[in-house]
Amino acid sequence: MKKLIIIILAATAMFSCKKDNIVAVTKADPGAPAVTTPAANTAIIITETNGAEKLSVRWKKADYGVSTVLNYTLQAAIAGSNFSQRITLGNTSADSASVTYTDINNGLLNTLNAPANETSAIQIRIAASISGKDTVYSEPVTLSVTTFKITAPDRLYVPGAYQEWKPENAVFIRQAEGFTYEGYVYMKIGDYYKFTSAPDWVHINYGDSGTPGKLTEDGNASGLKVDQPGYYKFNVNTQELTYSAARIESFGLIGTATAGAWDNSTPMTYNESEGVWTVTANLTAGALKFRANNGWDINYGPADINALTGTLIQTNDAINITEAGSYTVTLDFSQETDKQYRYTVVKN
Template sequence: MSLLLFSCEKDEDRITISTEGAPALTASATTLVLTQENGGEEAVKFSWSPLNLKWSQSDVAYNAVKYTLQLSPKGSNFATLTEVLADTVEKTFTESELNAVLTKLELPAEAAAQVDVRVKATYGGNVEAVYSAPVTLTVTPYKDIPVYPSLYVPGGYQGWSPDVAPRISSAKDDQKYEGFVNFQEASEFKFTSAPNWNNTNYGTGGAGKLSTTGDNLKVEEPGYYLLKADTKGLTWEAIKTAWGVVGDATGSWDVDKDLTYDATEKVWKATLPLTAGEIKFRANDKWDINLGDEKDDRPADGVLEFGSDNIKIEEAGTYEITLDLSNPAYYLYKLKKQ
């Protein structure tokens, strides 16, 4: 392989480059389970041997090689890929950085997948790139859950400890917060603006009202509550919920199939036979509070929104259904065919 870099009127002034071999790529790990909690930790380091260039005139030689890492779902032969530039002959990814790259490849979260990685070496615009042999990773990405501005919900039900209290969040950062809290007992509580008692705290200002000087708020009975708070309008609401799934895929749009709350995993679950059709999640056997997946012709992505589109079941079978409302203002579900 050769490249004409410089040209003069005489053939004897022509400078050429030739290459020998290709970069040899290695990875520090080939099986990875990524987690959001360890997002800042090193996930994998890729290293490769430099591409060896031979110049016809050594006095003008310089390091002309540029390296790019290419990642692709195994089996696609790099027809689908994402690229990451590298300044040297190595590249280290943190767990969050690698997860972001895998997200671009639209790999499913929480499921192991195989990814081919190779190095692309280029040293001129009019010559074909040189590629390393691929290295295959088996990697489990995570759903990148956003952390929105939040209020904390310390109370008697959890020891009045704001540093470990559940949160409700404002996805639009508009001082309107929402989230679900499991009260194992009737309990007093407050909203705090930080995971401590040293900042603005909210108690009752009367029925449905908030006050920064008021007494404790209260739920009168145990249960799984949708909490809402508006710190601009100084209002709040607590709605006790029990969740089910409904739709023609369950057999009825009128009668729910109940989900059961797992306090250890902090999710609602059921294993149910479903036919091809559609479903939705709804609370309290009513349509006041219902969750679907996407709208306006956007594809389903496992993230739920209030009042959005039905969830399609493409194939009949028995499914493990999981509804995860534990991330405030960012609600998830899974349908796993048994």
């Protein structure tokens, strides 16, 4: 009897071991998933306001010949790249995924280097796998995607009470770099003004946020204000929504070529009708620069030290005056034709 029990237990143990070692065998050639939605050539136009909208992607599941949990990855690439560079837009074990327009836009612009604010042909596909192995891919589906990126205009207009609030006739300040702007504006009265991204009231206009030095894009906000008439240097950052306004009481000549050397500026006069600063002064051989308000916070030198006519930049260099004599010096900060400040030094 004891022998019979032992034989039965041994047989049971052998059967249990065999059962534990049963392994599911997948197909040698698994059936790939197939995208069913969206349809080929679907057009997606991404804008500033629709980033929360979603692209819904559905597919027929892959067939590995066994019943198991599959992993699906939604991939995208520029059409024609054969997915050599791709982005992942989602991972799931289901047969569908949704991705926001913002995520699509960011992936195309930042990883795939798609052109901003232009239409590109992209392809999406589904990668199926079991625990990251035996991956099979769906046939790619081509979509048309127009990306969106906020771009800074090359100038800001400065309409205000000083010119009867007409942006189409307003003076503008030029883009310095990215979303930063700099320029000079003469305001014949101390009053309210705004910055606009175009010469109209249809596009963005920047007003007073209620916090000093900060702007708002709320078009119904009140204007900014200068308390005195005069010539102002504006610096604006439309991304950070900041600005500054520095009143220029005078520009002057400074340097060893001037009577005040490096200590005192020779003042210039603003010509309102021509929009330039000018002075006629006796100069000696030596260095010549320009500064505002008899101080060094705002000062300029030449791009070329040997040029008597040229571009003003912020530099430690000075114009090299080689001959003593009477000179008429003119500074033009209008930036009418480009974003350069200009000077002329003419011997009389």
